[in-house]
Amino acid sequence: xxxxxxxxxxxxxxxxxxxxxxxxxxxxxxxxxxxxxxxxxxxxxxxxxxxxxxxxxxxxxxxxxxxxxxxxxxxxxxxxxxxxxxxxxxxxxxxxxxxxxxxxxxxxxxxxxxxxxxxxxxxxxxxxxxxxxxxxxxxxxxxxxxxxxxxxxxxxxxxxxxxxxxxxxxxxxxxxxxxxxxxxxxxxxxxxxxxxxxxxxxxxxxxxxxxxxxxxxxxxxxxxxxxxxxxxxxxxxxxxxxxxxxxxxxxxxxxxxxxxxxxxxxxxxxxxxxx
Ligand code: SAH
Numbered sequence: 001x002x003x004x005x006x007x008x009x010x011x012x013x014x015x016x017x018x019x020x021x022x023x024x025x026x027x028x029x030x031x032x033x034x035x036x037x038x039x040x041x042x043x044x045x046x047x048x049x050x051x052x053x054x055x056x057x058x059x060x061x062x063x064x065x066x067x068x069x070x071x072x073x074x075x076x077x078x079x080x081x082x083x084x085x086x087x088x089x090x091x092x093x094x095x096x097x098x099x100x101x102x103x104x105x106x107x108x109x110x111x112x113x114x115x116x117x118x119x120x121x122x123x124x125x126x127x128x129x130x131x132x133x134x135x136x137x138x139x140x141x142x143x144x145x146x147x148x149x150x151x152x153x154x155x156x157x158x159x160x161x162x163x164x165x166x167x168x169x170x171x172x173x174x175x176x177x178x179x180x181x182x183x184x185x186x187x188x189x190x191x192x193x194x195x196x197x198x199x200x201x202x203x204x205x206x207x208x209x210x211x212x213x214x215x216x217x218x219x220x221x222x223x224x225x226x227x228x229x230x231x232x233x234x235x236x237x238x239x240x241x242x243x244x245x246x247x248x249x250x251x252x253x254x255x256x257x258x259x260x261x262x263x264x265x266x267x268x269x270x271x272x273x274x275x
Contacts, residue, residue: 022063023080028159029061030087031070031078040083040091051076085135088160089128095149096125099191099215102244103264104132107189110240110269111213113138117186120205122176122198127153129189129215134165141182142171180205190214195221195268196228203233208274215265222266229270237270 023029025045032038033051041049045062048055053074060070066081083091086101099107107129113119115137122143124130130153133140144150150171157169172181176192180201187210188202195214202212212234216222222239229237242264246257 020065022065023061023068023082025062028083028088030081030083031056032081033076033078038087038091039078040087049078051078083160085131085160088156089131092126092128092156092159093152094126095146095152096123098126098128100128100261100264102261103215103242103267104129106240106242107213107215107267108132108136110267111187111189111211113187118182118184119187119189120180120182120185120202121189121191123149123192124153124171125149125191127156129191130157130169131160133189134161134168138187139168140170141185142169143174143176143180144171145173145175147173176201186210188212193221194224196225199225199228199234203272203275206272208272210272211269212272213267213269215267217263217265219266222268225268229268233273233275234270235273237268239266239268241266 023043025043027043028040029043030038030040031049043058043061045058047058049058051072053076054072056070056072056078061068061080068080069077070080071077089098089101089104113133113136117138118141119133119138120141120143121130121133124142124144126149130140130142134157142153144153150173154166154169154171157165177194177197183205184207185205186207188206190198195216206212214225216225226237226239245260248255248257
């Protein structure tokens with residue numbers, strides 16, 4: 001990828017703009033230059049985006065539709081879009097390492113996340129998985145041992161989904177290995193070092209038919225998790241790895257890109273049986 005990663009400017013989070021409407025003050029904007037470098041910023045009326053080739057006046061964008069072009073004083077052109085969830089996840093401020101869009105998308109379907117689902121998520125980290133779960137309409141109960149990460153995750157959720165989403169996002173600063181307090185869970189989503197230590201707690205809180213999904217960077221973690229699922233009450237356990245290869249398509253030059261991300265993690269999922 002030739003994208004340059006930049007953190008979004010902080011500032012007050014405002015609700016995401018409505019699709020089809022022109023840009024408004026306080027919104028997140030993704031500015032993309034001709035070389036596909038992108039910058040995530042908040043639109044400040046009366047203010048400027050400081051690009052490598054000089055200032056871009058935010059007022060030039062106010063009220064205009066997505067895809068509009070703006071120019072810096074130095075003549076560089078940028079197209080402006082509202083960031084997608086993927087754009088935001090790769091550029092947002094991080095505490096812990098995030099799960100990337102390549103895995104977030106499949107995780108939503110493997111765990112069959114639906115609006116209204118009660119989901120226990122641990123650890124919360126930077127909130128990338130939280131964002132995906134909340135975007136799909138779930139109510140998320142997050143267990144995170146580090147207070148600074150929990151605060152970062154909450155801020156990221158507020159920045160992208162707006163303050164309203166926080167009413168469905170409940171983070172507790174606690175160790176998930178000690179147990180789960182939340183009852184009537186539909187789903188459990190794990191991204192922590194020893195997910196097998198959560199399996200017995202998850203079995204006690206998930207409804208029959210409920211799903212557990214875990215992301216593990218190492219296959220040794222995946223096998224240890226599978227062994228704990230074997231001890232029941234679980235069915236349909238499976239582990240997958242998602243490979244994504246991008247292509248270079250320019251006229252006659254049509255081939256896979258030279259570089260790809262060869263490994264991120266393994267996704268293991270299983271369903272809770274009645275006891
Ligand atoms: N899925 C997250 C990243 C999680 S990183 C994202 O997409 O942004 C793993 C997180 O698990 C770290 O923040 C770490 O502090 C937390 N963690 C590790 N052990 C834990 C435990 N026993 N209970 C709760 N959180 C834990």
